[in-house]
Amino acid sequence: MRCLIFVEHSDGTVSESALELGAMAKSIGAEAVGLICAADPGAVNALAGQLGSFDAVIGVADDSLATYNPDAAARALTAATEAHKPDLVMTSYSAAGVDLAPNVAIRTGRQMVGYVSGLELDGDTLNAMSTVYSGKLVARTGMDLPGIVAVMPGAVKADGLSGGAPAVEMMDVDLSGLRMRVTETLVPENTGVNLADAEKIFCVGRALGGTEKIELAENVAAALGAELAGSRPVIDAGWMPKVRQVGKSGTKVKPRLYLMAGVSGAPEHLEGMANSELIIAINSDEQAPIFGTAHYGAVCDMFELMPALTERLTAGK
Protein backbone atom coordinates (compact mmCIF):
# COMPACT_ATOMS: atom_id res chain seq x y z
CA MET A 1 0.00 0.00 0.00
CA ARG A 2 1.30 3.43 -0.98
CA CYS A 3 0.32 6.94 0.12
CA LEU A 4 1.09 10.07 -1.88
CA ILE A 5 1.43 12.99 0.50
CA PHE A 6 1.21 16.61 -0.61
CA VAL A 7 4.07 18.27 1.29
CA GLU A 8 3.41 21.86 2.33
CA HIS A 9 6.36 24.10 3.11
CA SER A 10 7.19 27.73 3.69
CA ASP A 11 10.48 29.61 3.89
CA GLY A 12 12.40 26.45 3.02
CA THR A 13 10.96 24.38 5.88
CA VAL A 14 8.47 21.52 5.46
CA SER A 15 5.37 21.94 7.57
CA GLU A 16 4.74 19.90 10.69
CA SER A 17 1.58 18.59 9.01
CA ALA A 18 3.61 16.86 6.27
CA LEU A 19 5.52 14.93 8.96
CA GLU A 20 2.22 14.08 10.63
CA LEU A 21 0.85 12.72 7.36
CA GLY A 22 3.99 10.64 6.97
CA ALA A 23 3.45 9.19 10.45
CA MET A 24 -0.20 8.47 9.66
CA ALA A 25 0.75 6.62 6.47
CA LYS A 26 3.20 4.50 8.48
CA SER A 27 0.54 3.83 11.10
CA ILE A 28 -1.52 1.94 8.49
CA GLY A 29 1.58 0.14 7.25
CA ALA A 30 1.83 2.15 4.04
CA GLU A 31 4.78 3.53 2.15
CA ALA A 32 4.97 7.33 2.36
CA VAL A 33 5.76 9.11 -0.90
CA GLY A 34 5.97 12.88 -0.71
CA LEU A 35 5.05 15.28 -3.50
CA ILE A 36 7.19 18.39 -3.22
CA CYS A 37 6.33 21.33 -5.44
CA ALA A 38 8.98 24.05 -5.35
CA ALA A 39 10.68 26.68 -7.50
CA ASP A 40 13.65 24.56 -8.61
CA PRO A 41 15.19 21.08 -8.15
CA GLY A 42 17.62 22.44 -5.55
CA ALA A 43 14.73 23.58 -3.37
CA VAL A 44 13.00 20.20 -3.84
CA ASN A 45 16.13 18.39 -2.70
CA ALA A 46 16.63 20.63 0.31
CA LEU A 47 13.04 20.03 1.40
CA ALA A 48 13.29 16.28 0.73
CA GLY A 49 16.23 16.25 3.14
CA GLN A 50 13.79 17.14 5.91
CA LEU A 51 11.59 14.10 5.18
CA GLY A 52 13.72 11.39 6.74
CA SER A 53 10.73 9.23 7.57
CA PHE A 54 9.49 9.18 3.95
CA ASP A 55 10.23 6.35 1.50
CA ALA A 56 10.45 8.48 -1.63
CA VAL A 57 9.82 11.93 -3.00
CA ILE A 58 8.37 13.09 -6.31
CA GLY A 59 9.53 16.59 -7.15
CA VAL A 60 7.90 19.13 -9.43
CA ALA A 61 9.88 22.31 -10.06
CA ASP A 62 8.59 25.50 -11.65
CA ASP A 63 8.81 29.22 -10.94
CA SER A 64 5.05 29.27 -10.29
CA LEU A 65 5.57 26.82 -7.41
CA ALA A 66 7.90 29.06 -5.38
CA THR A 67 4.97 29.70 -3.05
CA TYR A 68 1.66 27.87 -2.94
CA ASN A 69 -0.34 28.43 -6.14
CA PRO A 70 -3.72 26.63 -6.06
CA ASP A 71 -3.95 26.14 -9.85
CA ALA A 72 -0.37 24.90 -10.27
CA ALA A 73 -0.48 22.68 -7.19
CA ALA A 74 -3.77 21.06 -8.30
CA ARG A 75 -2.26 20.25 -11.68
CA ALA A 76 0.88 18.81 -10.11
CA LEU A 77 -1.03 16.67 -7.62
CA THR A 78 -3.42 15.45 -10.32
CA ALA A 79 -0.53 14.54 -12.62
CA ALA A 80 1.38 12.75 -9.84
CA THR A 81 -1.76 10.87 -8.81
CA GLU A 82 -2.44 9.76 -12.38
CA ALA A 83 1.18 8.77 -13.03
CA HIS A 84 1.89 6.94 -9.77
CA LYS A 85 -1.60 5.61 -8.92
CA PRO A 86 -1.14 5.67 -5.13
CA ASP A 87 -3.72 3.79 -3.07
CA LEU A 88 -4.26 6.88 -1.00
CA VAL A 89 -3.62 10.59 -1.62
CA MET A 90 -3.20 12.57 1.60
CA THR A 91 -3.35 16.29 2.20
CA SER A 92 -3.56 18.25 5.39
CA TYR A 93 -6.85 19.98 6.17
CA SER A 94 -5.27 23.38 5.57
CA ALA A 95 -6.05 26.17 3.11
CA ALA A 96 -4.03 24.21 0.54
CA GLY A 97 -5.63 20.91 1.49
CA VAL A 98 -9.13 22.35 1.11
CA ASP A 99 -8.18 23.60 -2.36
CA LEU A 100 -6.54 20.39 -3.42
CA ALA A 101 -8.25 17.32 -1.99
CA PRO A 102 -11.79 17.94 -3.34
CA ASN A 103 -10.47 19.37 -6.60
CA VAL A 104 -8.15 16.43 -7.30
CA ALA A 105 -10.90 14.01 -6.16
CA ILE A 106 -13.11 15.27 -8.99
CA ARG A 107 -10.29 15.45 -11.54
CA THR A 108 -9.17 11.89 -10.84
CA GLY A 109 -12.63 10.41 -10.19
CA ARG A 110 -11.70 9.36 -6.66
CA GLN A 111 -13.80 9.48 -3.53
CA MET A 112 -12.53 11.58 -0.66
CA VAL A 113 -13.08 11.97 3.05
CA GLY A 114 -12.28 15.22 4.83
CA TYR A 115 -11.87 16.38 8.46
CA VAL A 116 -10.03 13.11 9.10
CA SER A 117 -8.75 12.51 12.63
CA GLY A 118 -7.77 8.85 12.32
CA LEU A 119 -7.34 6.00 9.83
CA GLU A 120 -7.62 2.23 10.21
CA LEU A 121 -7.06 -0.32 7.51
CA ASP A 122 -9.51 -3.23 7.46
CA GLY A 123 -8.59 -5.48 4.53
CA ASP A 124 -9.17 -3.43 1.40
CA THR A 125 -11.36 -0.94 3.21
CA LEU A 126 -9.93 2.15 4.82
CA ASN A 127 -11.97 3.35 7.78
CA ALA A 128 -11.63 7.10 8.12
CA MET A 129 -12.75 8.85 11.31
CA SER A 130 -13.82 12.47 10.80
CA THR A 131 -14.91 15.34 12.98
CA VAL A 132 -18.12 16.84 11.59
CA TYR A 133 -20.63 19.53 12.56
CA SER A 134 -17.85 21.58 14.13
CA GLY A 135 -16.85 18.73 16.42
CA LYS A 136 -20.35 17.90 17.67
CA LEU A 137 -20.37 14.51 15.90
CA VAL A 138 -17.81 12.02 14.67
CA ALA A 139 -18.19 10.05 11.45
CA ARG A 140 -16.67 6.73 10.45
CA THR A 141 -16.53 6.21 6.70
CA GLY A 142 -15.51 2.96 5.05
CA MET A 143 -13.72 3.89 1.85
CA ASP A 144 -12.69 1.43 -0.85
CA LEU A 145 -9.27 2.37 -2.19
CA PRO A 146 -7.97 4.17 -4.16
CA GLY A 147 -9.10 7.32 -2.41
CA ILE A 148 -8.15 10.70 -0.97
CA VAL A 149 -8.17 11.98 2.59
CA ALA A 150 -7.71 15.47 4.08
CA VAL A 151 -6.36 15.11 7.62
CA MET A 152 -6.76 17.51 10.55
CA PRO A 153 -3.46 19.01 11.69
CA GLY A 154 -2.43 17.52 15.02
CA ALA A 155 -4.40 14.30 14.46
CA VAL A 156 -1.24 12.24 14.98
CA LYS A 157 2.25 12.98 16.30
CA ALA A 158 4.84 13.74 13.66
CA ASP A 159 7.61 11.23 13.06
CA GLY A 160 11.15 12.28 13.74
CA LEU A 161 13.86 12.00 11.12
CA SER A 162 14.36 8.25 11.12
CA GLY A 163 16.01 7.43 7.81
CA GLY A 164 18.25 9.43 5.54
CA ALA A 165 16.91 11.72 2.85
CA PRO A 166 14.49 9.84 0.57
CA ALA A 167 15.37 9.44 -3.11
CA VAL A 168 13.93 12.21 -5.26
CA GLU A 169 12.47 11.60 -8.69
CA MET A 170 11.68 14.76 -10.64
CA MET A 171 8.51 14.80 -12.72
CA ASP A 172 7.54 17.07 -15.62
CA VAL A 173 4.11 18.63 -15.35
CA ASP A 174 2.64 20.97 -17.93
CA LEU A 175 2.09 24.21 -16.06
CA SER A 176 1.63 26.43 -19.11
CA GLY A 177 -1.36 28.77 -19.19
CA LEU A 178 -1.88 28.95 -15.43
CA ARG A 179 -4.95 30.97 -14.63
CA MET A 180 -3.69 32.62 -11.47
CA ARG A 181 -0.53 34.11 -10.02
CA VAL A 182 0.55 34.92 -6.51
CA THR A 183 1.52 38.58 -6.45
CA GLU A 184 2.45 39.08 -2.81
CA THR A 185 2.86 37.30 0.53
CA LEU A 186 1.43 39.21 3.46
CA VAL A 187 2.71 38.71 7.00
CA PRO A 188 0.93 40.07 10.06
CA GLU A 189 2.29 43.36 11.33
CA ASN A 190 3.94 43.53 14.72
CA THR A 191 1.52 45.33 17.03
CA GLY A 192 2.94 44.57 20.44
CA VAL A 193 0.29 41.91 21.13
CA ASN A 194 2.04 38.57 21.48
CA LEU A 195 -0.41 35.77 22.14
CA ALA A 196 2.11 33.06 21.28
CA ASP A 197 4.21 33.92 24.35
CA ALA A 198 1.36 34.87 26.70
CA GLU A 199 1.28 32.99 29.99
CA LYS A 200 -2.46 33.44 30.48
CA ILE A 201 -5.15 34.00 27.85
CA PHE A 202 -8.84 34.75 28.19
CA CYS A 203 -10.60 33.97 24.92
CA VAL A 204 -14.18 34.86 24.02
CA GLY A 205 -16.20 33.52 21.10
CA ARG A 206 -19.05 34.48 18.85
CA ALA A 207 -21.43 34.43 21.83
CA LEU A 208 -19.97 37.80 22.88
CA GLY A 209 -22.46 39.15 20.35
CA GLY A 210 -20.91 42.57 19.75
CA THR A 211 -18.60 45.20 21.16
CA GLU A 212 -21.15 46.39 23.74
CA LYS A 213 -20.16 43.60 26.14
CA ILE A 214 -16.45 43.55 25.40
CA GLU A 215 -15.72 45.52 28.56
CA LEU A 216 -16.92 42.53 30.61
CA ALA A 217 -14.29 40.42 28.87
CA GLU A 218 -11.60 43.08 29.22
CA ASN A 219 -12.30 43.23 32.95
CA VAL A 220 -11.80 39.47 33.33
CA ALA A 221 -8.55 39.66 31.37
CA ALA A 222 -7.30 42.59 33.44
CA ALA A 223 -8.22 40.98 36.77
CA LEU A 224 -6.49 37.79 35.65
CA GLY A 225 -3.45 39.50 34.15
CA ALA A 226 -4.23 37.69 30.90
CA GLU A 227 -4.15 38.66 27.23
CA LEU A 228 -7.61 38.96 25.70
CA ALA A 229 -8.17 36.81 22.60
CA GLY A 230 -11.03 35.90 20.29
CA SER A 231 -12.20 33.09 18.05
CA ARG A 232 -12.36 33.76 14.35
CA PRO A 233 -15.97 35.07 14.22
CA VAL A 234 -15.04 37.68 16.84
CA ILE A 235 -12.27 38.94 14.59
CA ASP A 236 -14.30 38.65 11.36
CA ALA A 237 -17.06 40.71 12.94
CA GLY A 238 -14.51 43.42 13.70
CA TRP A 239 -14.91 43.22 17.50
CA MET A 240 -11.17 42.61 18.00
CA PRO A 241 -8.08 43.04 15.79
CA LYS A 242 -6.68 40.07 13.88
CA VAL A 243 -3.60 39.82 16.15
CA ARG A 244 -5.93 38.58 18.87
CA GLN A 245 -7.24 35.61 16.87
CA VAL A 246 -6.40 32.12 18.13
CA GLY A 247 -6.66 29.10 15.84
CA LYS A 248 -5.94 27.63 12.46
CA SER A 249 -5.74 30.94 10.62
CA GLY A 250 -4.73 32.93 13.70
CA THR A 251 -2.02 32.42 16.30
CA LYS A 252 -1.12 29.04 17.82
CA VAL A 253 -0.81 29.38 21.57
CA LYS A 254 0.32 27.24 24.50
CA PRO A 255 -0.23 29.30 27.66
CA ARG A 256 -0.23 28.00 31.23
CA LEU A 257 -3.91 29.03 31.41
CA TYR A 258 -6.45 29.23 28.56
CA LEU A 259 -9.77 30.39 29.94
CA MET A 260 -12.53 30.56 27.35
CA ALA A 261 -16.16 31.63 27.24
CA GLY A 262 -18.71 31.33 24.43
CA VAL A 263 -16.36 29.39 22.17
CA SER A 264 -17.82 26.14 20.79
CA GLY A 265 -14.51 24.34 20.25
CA ALA A 266 -14.53 23.92 16.48
CA PRO A 267 -11.54 21.90 15.20
CA GLU A 268 -10.07 25.06 13.66
CA HIS A 269 -10.07 26.73 17.05
CA LEU A 270 -8.67 23.66 18.84
CA GLU A 271 -5.81 23.58 16.36
CA GLY A 272 -4.55 26.80 17.91
CA MET A 273 -4.93 26.09 21.63
CA ALA A 274 -5.45 22.40 22.44
CA ASN A 275 -1.92 22.09 23.85
CA SER A 276 -2.47 24.75 26.51
CA GLU A 277 -1.47 23.54 29.99
CA LEU A 278 -4.81 24.26 31.68
CA ILE A 279 -8.02 24.82 29.72
CA ILE A 280 -11.17 26.03 31.45
CA ALA A 281 -14.27 26.41 29.26
CA ILE A 282 -17.56 28.17 29.91
CA ASN A 283 -20.39 27.41 27.51
CA SER A 284 -24.18 27.54 27.81
CA ASP A 285 -24.57 24.38 25.67
CA GLU A 286 -23.78 21.21 27.58
CA GLN A 287 -23.07 19.46 24.26
CA ALA A 288 -20.43 22.01 23.19
CA PRO A 289 -17.47 20.08 21.75
CA ILE A 290 -15.02 22.15 23.79
CA PHE A 291 -15.95 20.06 26.84
CA GLY A 292 -14.22 17.13 25.16
CA THR A 293 -10.89 19.01 25.19
CA ALA A 294 -11.05 21.31 28.23
CA HIS A 295 -9.75 20.19 31.62
CA TYR A 296 -12.51 21.98 33.49
CA GLY A 297 -15.86 23.06 32.10
CA ALA A 298 -19.01 24.78 33.27
CA VAL A 299 -22.41 25.01 31.60
CA CYS A 300 -23.10 28.61 32.40
CA ASP A 301 -24.08 31.97 30.86
CA MET A 302 -20.86 33.85 30.17
CA PHE A 303 -22.55 37.19 30.82
CA GLU A 304 -23.26 36.11 34.38
CA LEU A 305 -19.93 34.38 34.80
CA MET A 306 -17.67 37.21 33.58
CA PRO A 307 -18.70 39.82 36.19
CA ALA A 308 -18.80 37.18 38.94
CA LEU A 309 -15.30 36.02 38.07
CA THR A 310 -13.93 39.55 37.83
CA GLU A 311 -15.28 40.23 41.28
CA ARG A 312 -13.74 37.05 42.72
CA LEU A 313 -10.37 37.72 41.15
CA THR A 314 -10.31 41.33 42.28
CA ALA A 315 -11.44 40.47 45.81
CA GLY A 316 -8.87 37.68 46.01
CA LYS A 317 -5.97 40.01 45.35
Added chain:
Amino acid sequence: MHIAAILRLNPVLTEELEVDEDGRDIDREWIGLELNPFDDQALEQAVLLKEATGAKVTALAAEAEGGERLLKTALARGVDEVLLIEVGEENVQLSSRARAPLFQEALEGLAPDLVLTGVLSTDDIYGELAPQLGALLDWPQVSAVSNVALGDGVATLQQEYSGGISARIEVQLPAVVGLQAATQPPRYVAGSKLRDLLKVEVPTVEPGADFGADLADATELEVPDTSGGAEMLTGDAEAVAARIHEILVERGLV
Protein backbone atom coordinates in the same frame (compact mmCIF):
# COMPACT_ATOMS: atom_id res chain seq x y z
CA MET B 1 -20.17 41.43 -14.57
CA HIS B 2 -22.32 38.63 -13.13
CA ILE B 3 -21.69 37.03 -9.73
CA ALA B 4 -23.32 33.80 -8.55
CA ALA B 5 -23.53 33.18 -4.79
CA ILE B 6 -24.27 29.62 -3.68
CA LEU B 7 -26.08 29.32 -0.37
CA ARG B 8 -26.64 26.25 1.81
CA LEU B 9 -28.67 25.56 4.92
CA ASN B 10 -26.95 24.01 7.93
CA PRO B 11 -28.21 22.78 11.27
CA VAL B 12 -27.95 25.38 14.01
CA LEU B 13 -24.94 24.07 15.90
CA THR B 14 -25.71 25.71 19.21
CA GLU B 15 -28.66 23.29 19.47
CA GLU B 16 -28.31 19.69 20.54
CA LEU B 17 -27.52 17.31 17.69
CA GLU B 18 -28.70 13.73 17.81
CA VAL B 19 -28.03 10.89 15.44
CA ASP B 20 -31.02 9.15 13.82
CA GLU B 21 -31.83 5.49 14.48
CA ASP B 22 -29.72 3.94 11.74
CA GLY B 23 -26.76 6.20 12.52
CA ARG B 24 -26.65 7.60 8.97
CA ASP B 25 -27.80 11.17 9.50
CA ILE B 26 -28.54 13.67 12.22
CA ASP B 27 -32.05 13.54 13.60
CA ARG B 28 -33.71 16.34 11.63
CA GLU B 29 -37.07 16.21 13.35
CA TRP B 30 -36.55 19.27 15.57
CA ILE B 31 -33.33 20.72 14.32
CA GLY B 32 -33.28 24.38 13.28
CA LEU B 33 -31.64 25.31 9.99
CA GLU B 34 -29.70 28.46 9.25
CA LEU B 35 -27.66 29.89 6.40
CA ASN B 36 -24.19 28.28 6.54
CA PRO B 37 -22.10 31.05 8.22
CA PHE B 38 -19.42 30.91 5.51
CA ASP B 39 -22.09 31.17 2.78
CA ASP B 40 -23.36 34.19 4.70
CA GLN B 41 -19.91 35.73 4.22
CA ALA B 42 -20.03 34.81 0.51
CA LEU B 43 -23.44 36.44 0.15
CA GLU B 44 -22.18 39.59 1.83
CA GLN B 45 -19.08 39.68 -0.38
CA ALA B 46 -21.28 39.32 -3.49
CA VAL B 47 -23.47 42.24 -2.43
CA LEU B 48 -20.42 44.36 -1.54
CA LEU B 49 -18.98 43.70 -5.00
CA LYS B 50 -22.32 44.62 -6.55
CA GLU B 51 -22.25 47.92 -4.67
CA ALA B 52 -18.65 48.58 -5.69
CA THR B 53 -18.88 47.63 -9.36
CA GLY B 54 -22.55 47.45 -10.37
CA ALA B 55 -22.26 43.71 -10.94
CA LYS B 56 -25.42 41.64 -11.07
CA VAL B 57 -25.78 38.99 -8.34
CA THR B 58 -27.72 35.74 -8.59
CA ALA B 59 -28.12 33.59 -5.46
CA LEU B 60 -28.52 29.83 -5.92
CA ALA B 61 -29.62 27.10 -3.55
CA ALA B 62 -30.44 23.39 -3.83
CA GLU B 63 -32.45 22.61 -0.69
CA ALA B 64 -35.34 20.29 0.03
CA GLU B 65 -36.88 22.51 2.65
CA GLY B 66 -36.37 26.13 3.61
CA GLY B 67 -34.73 27.00 0.28
CA GLU B 68 -37.36 29.57 -0.65
CA ARG B 69 -37.01 31.42 2.61
CA LEU B 70 -33.25 31.30 2.32
CA LEU B 71 -33.36 32.89 -1.12
CA LYS B 72 -35.88 35.52 -0.02
CA THR B 73 -33.39 36.54 2.67
CA ALA B 74 -30.80 36.86 -0.08
CA LEU B 75 -33.17 39.17 -2.00
CA ALA B 76 -33.66 41.24 1.14
CA ARG B 77 -29.86 41.46 1.44
CA GLY B 78 -29.64 42.95 -2.05
CA VAL B 79 -29.11 40.20 -4.62
CA ASP B 80 -30.81 40.77 -7.98
CA GLU B 81 -32.03 37.30 -8.85
CA VAL B 82 -32.46 33.94 -7.16
CA LEU B 83 -32.81 30.38 -8.39
CA LEU B 84 -33.86 27.33 -6.40
CA ILE B 85 -32.73 23.97 -7.74
CA GLU B 86 -35.34 21.37 -6.81
CA VAL B 87 -33.86 18.33 -5.15
CA GLY B 88 -37.01 16.56 -3.93
CA GLU B 89 -38.45 16.53 -0.42
CA GLU B 90 -36.78 13.23 0.44
CA ASN B 91 -33.28 14.61 -0.17
CA VAL B 92 -32.75 16.61 2.99
CA GLN B 93 -29.18 15.59 3.68
CA LEU B 94 -27.29 15.91 0.42
CA SER B 95 -23.56 16.40 0.73
CA SER B 96 -21.74 19.08 -1.22
CA ARG B 97 -20.35 16.29 -3.41
CA ALA B 98 -23.89 15.08 -4.17
CA ARG B 99 -25.06 18.60 -5.02
CA ALA B 100 -21.98 19.74 -6.96
CA PRO B 101 -23.17 18.49 -10.41
CA LEU B 102 -26.51 20.27 -9.89
CA PHE B 103 -24.74 23.55 -9.23
CA GLN B 104 -22.39 22.88 -12.13
CA GLU B 105 -25.35 22.52 -14.49
CA ALA B 106 -27.03 25.69 -13.19
CA LEU B 107 -23.77 27.65 -13.44
CA GLU B 108 -23.17 26.51 -17.00
CA GLY B 109 -26.58 27.99 -17.78
CA LEU B 110 -25.99 31.25 -15.91
CA ALA B 111 -22.40 31.67 -17.12
CA PRO B 112 -21.36 34.04 -14.31
CA ASP B 113 -17.93 35.66 -14.16
CA LEU B 114 -17.43 34.78 -10.51
CA VAL B 115 -18.89 32.11 -8.24
CA LEU B 116 -18.77 32.80 -4.50
CA THR B 117 -19.64 30.24 -1.86
CA GLY B 118 -18.55 29.51 1.70
CA VAL B 119 -15.15 27.86 2.12
CA LEU B 120 -16.86 24.93 3.79
CA SER B 121 -19.88 23.62 5.48
CA THR B 122 -19.30 21.69 8.72
CA ASP B 123 -20.77 18.56 7.11
CA ASP B 124 -18.63 18.70 3.94
CA ILE B 125 -17.19 15.32 4.76
CA TYR B 126 -16.82 14.22 1.10
CA GLY B 127 -15.22 17.45 -0.02
CA GLU B 128 -15.87 21.16 0.02
CA LEU B 129 -17.99 22.67 -2.73
CA ALA B 130 -15.83 25.42 -4.28
CA PRO B 131 -12.85 23.23 -5.25
CA GLN B 132 -15.21 20.60 -6.67
CA LEU B 133 -16.99 23.20 -8.79
CA GLY B 134 -13.61 24.49 -9.96
CA ALA B 135 -12.75 21.01 -11.22
CA LEU B 136 -16.20 20.29 -12.70
CA LEU B 137 -16.34 23.60 -14.57
CA ASP B 138 -12.58 23.61 -15.24
CA TRP B 139 -12.37 27.11 -13.84
CA PRO B 140 -9.60 28.30 -11.52
CA GLN B 141 -10.59 28.20 -7.87
CA VAL B 142 -9.19 29.45 -4.58
CA SER B 143 -10.39 28.53 -1.06
CA ALA B 144 -10.00 30.14 2.37
CA VAL B 145 -10.34 33.59 0.85
CA SER B 146 -10.92 36.81 2.73
CA ASN B 147 -11.24 39.90 0.59
CA VAL B 148 -12.22 39.90 -3.07
CA ALA B 149 -11.77 42.81 -5.48
CA LEU B 150 -12.83 42.78 -9.13
CA GLY B 151 -10.75 44.18 -11.96
CA ASP B 152 -10.84 43.85 -15.72
CA GLY B 153 -11.24 40.11 -16.34
CA VAL B 154 -9.48 39.31 -13.08
CA ALA B 155 -10.29 39.05 -9.40
CA THR B 156 -7.73 39.87 -6.72
CA LEU B 157 -8.11 37.62 -3.69
CA GLN B 158 -6.44 37.15 -0.35
CA GLN B 159 -5.90 33.52 0.64
CA GLU B 160 -5.27 32.88 4.34
CA TYR B 161 -2.82 30.35 5.74
CA SER B 162 -1.91 29.52 9.33
CA GLY B 163 -0.19 32.00 11.60
CA GLY B 164 -2.02 34.97 10.10
CA ILE B 165 0.06 34.74 6.90
CA SER B 166 -1.78 35.26 3.63
CA ALA B 167 -1.09 35.69 -0.06
CA ARG B 168 -2.51 38.03 -2.63
CA ILE B 169 -3.59 36.06 -5.71
CA GLU B 170 -4.70 37.39 -9.06
CA VAL B 171 -7.14 35.00 -10.75
CA GLN B 172 -8.51 35.06 -14.27
CA LEU B 173 -12.27 35.08 -14.57
CA PRO B 174 -14.46 33.10 -14.62
CA ALA B 175 -13.38 31.66 -11.30
CA VAL B 176 -14.77 29.96 -8.20
CA VAL B 177 -13.99 31.28 -4.72
CA GLY B 178 -14.47 29.50 -1.37
CA LEU B 179 -14.97 32.44 0.93
CA GLN B 180 -13.91 32.55 4.53
CA ALA B 181 -14.63 36.16 5.42
CA ALA B 182 -16.13 39.05 3.48
CA THR B 183 -14.39 42.43 3.41
CA GLN B 184 -17.01 43.60 5.92
CA PRO B 185 -19.17 41.64 8.36
CA PRO B 186 -22.58 40.51 6.99
CA ARG B 187 -25.29 43.14 7.34
CA TYR B 188 -28.48 42.78 9.28
CA VAL B 189 -31.80 42.53 7.40
CA ALA B 190 -34.86 44.12 8.93
CA GLY B 191 -37.80 41.76 9.44
CA SER B 192 -40.05 44.24 7.61
CA LYS B 193 -37.92 43.86 4.51
CA LEU B 194 -38.38 40.10 4.67
CA ARG B 195 -42.12 40.43 5.16
CA ASP B 196 -42.30 42.60 2.03
CA LEU B 197 -40.86 39.67 0.10
CA LEU B 198 -43.27 37.04 1.42
CA LYS B 199 -45.33 37.06 -1.76
CA VAL B 200 -42.41 37.05 -4.16
CA GLU B 201 -42.23 33.87 -6.25
CA VAL B 202 -38.87 32.16 -6.08
CA PRO B 203 -38.06 30.71 -9.51
CA THR B 204 -37.26 27.01 -9.44
CA VAL B 205 -35.57 24.66 -11.85
CA GLU B 206 -35.56 20.87 -12.02
CA PRO B 207 -32.07 19.51 -12.36
CA GLY B 208 -31.15 17.42 -15.38
CA ALA B 209 -27.90 16.26 -13.80
CA ASP B 210 -27.66 13.30 -11.43
CA PHE B 211 -26.48 13.72 -7.86
CA GLY B 212 -22.75 13.22 -7.49
CA ALA B 213 -21.70 9.88 -5.98
CA ASP B 214 -20.36 10.16 -2.44
CA LEU B 215 -19.68 7.76 0.42
CA ALA B 216 -22.78 8.65 2.44
CA ASP B 217 -23.94 5.02 2.43
CA ALA B 218 -20.62 3.99 3.97
CA THR B 219 -20.69 6.53 6.80
CA GLU B 220 -21.85 6.10 10.38
CA LEU B 221 -22.32 9.06 12.69
CA GLU B 222 -21.85 9.11 16.44
CA VAL B 223 -21.93 11.59 19.27
CA PRO B 224 -18.31 11.74 20.45
CA ASP B 225 -17.40 10.19 23.75
CA THR B 226 -16.35 13.10 25.93
CA SER B 227 -16.09 11.08 29.12
CA GLY B 228 -12.34 11.66 29.08
CA GLY B 229 -13.05 15.37 28.74
CA ALA B 230 -13.67 18.20 31.14
CA GLU B 231 -14.34 17.84 34.82
CA MET B 232 -17.58 19.80 35.04
CA LEU B 233 -18.00 22.58 37.60
CA THR B 234 -21.57 22.88 38.76
CA GLY B 235 -23.73 25.51 40.38
CA ASP B 236 -24.69 29.04 39.41
CA ALA B 237 -22.31 31.64 38.00
CA GLU B 238 -21.20 32.68 41.50
CA ALA B 239 -20.35 29.12 42.44
CA VAL B 240 -18.54 28.47 39.17
CA ALA B 241 -16.56 31.70 39.53
CA ALA B 242 -15.58 30.70 43.06
CA ARG B 243 -14.41 27.24 41.89
CA ILE B 244 -12.43 28.69 39.00
CA HIS B 245 -10.78 31.12 41.40
CA GLU B 246 -9.86 28.22 43.72
CA ILE B 247 -8.38 26.21 40.86
CA LEU B 248 -6.30 29.19 39.74
CA VAL B 249 -5.05 29.78 43.27
CA GLU B 250 -4.17 26.08 43.71
CA ARG B 251 -2.10 26.19 40.55
CA GLY B 252 -0.43 29.46 41.39
CA LEU B 253 -2.00 31.16 38.40
CA VAL B 254 -3.30 34.15 40.33
